[in-house]
Amino acid sequence: MSSMATTILAAASGSETRVASPANFLVKINSFSLLEKHGIQRLETREFKAGNYMWRLVIYPNGHGTGKDDKAADYVSVYLAITNTSALPSNWEVNATFSICLFNHVSSNYIYSLGRARRFHALKQAWGFKKFISRKALADPSKGCMFEDKCVFGAEVFVNENKAVIECMSVKSVDKEPYKREFKITNFSRLKAKWPVSNEFTVGGYKWRLMYIQMETGEGLEAAYLSIYVVLFLIIVPLLKKGLHLSFQVMLFLIIVPLLKE
Numbered sequence: 642m643s644s645m646a647t648t649i650l651a652a653a654s655g656s657e658t659r660v661a662s663p664a665n666f667l668v669k670i671n672s673f674s675l676l677e678k679h680g681i682q683r684l685e686t687r688e689f690k691a692g693n694y695m696w697r698l699v700i701y702p703n704g705h706g707t708g709k710d711d712k713a714a715d716y717v718s719v720y721l722a723i724t725n726t727s728a729l730p731s732n733w734e735v736n737a738t739f740s741i742c743l744f745n746h747v748s749s750n751y752i753y754s755l756g757r758a759r760r761f762h763a764l765k766q767a768w769g770f771k772k773f774i775s776r777k778a779l780a781d782p783s784k785g786c787m788f789e790d791k792c793v794f795g796a797e798v799f800v801n802e803n804k805a806v807i808e809c810m811s812v813k814s815v816d817k818e819p820y821k822r823e824f825k826i827t828n829f830s831r832l833k834a835k836w837p838v839s840n841e842f843t844v845g846g847y848k849w850r851l852m853y854i855q856m857e858t859g860e861g862l863e864a865a866y867l868s869i870y871v872v873l874f875l876i877i878v879p880l881l882k883k884g885l886h887l888s889f890q891v892m893l894f895l896i897i898v899p900l901l902k903e
Contacts, residue, residue: 649784650743651716651772655755662751663742663795665691668698671791674780676702688724692800694735695725700794705771713771717779720769721796723761734762736801741769744793747785751795758801824851 650656666689670676676684684700698719705718721739742753759768779786786792824839839851 649745649778649786650752650754650774651778657753657755658745658748658750659742659753660750663740663753663797665689665796665798666696666698667793667795669791669793670700673702673787673792674790689796691798692735692737694723694800696796696798697722697724698741698794698796699767699769703776715775715777716772717774717776718769718771719773719794720767721798722767726763726766734760734803736760736803737798738801739768739796739798741773742795742797743774743786744795745785746788747783752786753797756799822851
């Protein structure tokens with residue numbers, strides 16, 4: 642990191658000097674002093690594309706959010722703003738790491754703020770530096786940031802693609818009295834079908850059935866276990882995507898008929 646870069650930029654994140662120009666955007670401002678003369682407090686650059694999103698720089702020649710304590714009016718404020726948000730989906734958010742730079746006419750290098758990782762969303766569409774560079778340092782010819790009343794700002798933006806799997810779960814309140822369903826299997830010992838099912842019934846807006854399955858555990862050991870399943874009868878694509886959680890109990894009633902001896 643250059644000591645000159647540290648003394649020129651006031652950005653709190655620090656700065657560094659590079660020979661390479663920024664990857665995404667450069668803007669040259671002629672007659673910078675006339676901005677204050679004509680009362681231009683906010684300057685928006687043209688849009689540029691980075692990471693499949695549209696951006697622009699917003700420059701405040703006389704500082705942004707000026708207050709009595711922070712002396713922001715003594716600095717130039719520079720922000721990176723995401724644009725064309727109306728084309729983005731609802732609840733959009735973009736995570737990006739960005740740097741804002743200033744060209745040094747004396748050394749022919751670029752002075753970059755150190756990269757900042759920020760989340761852009763509907764309630765926060767711009768991030769940057771309230772005190773990017775002091776107006777005194779910018780106007781000082783020995784610093785090299787202004788030459789013949791011209792200065793050059795730039796930006797690099799690297800979008801961090803969010804590939805995380807997002808799951809949404811919701812819980813519905815259940816009735817005080819749970820739904821009860823009887824599944825009566827007659828002539829159980831003579832049952833031939835291995836997967837008999839009950840009639841269809843509706844609970845919670847979905848259609849269900851009870852299913853009995855015989856489990857085979859090996860040769861000559863058929864129906865060693867009795868399995869009862871609650872089956873969602875009609876499965877639709879949206880339901881598969883969001884999932885469905887069910888709480889249920891299965892009760893088994895045995896009817897014992899005694900054998901009477903004559």
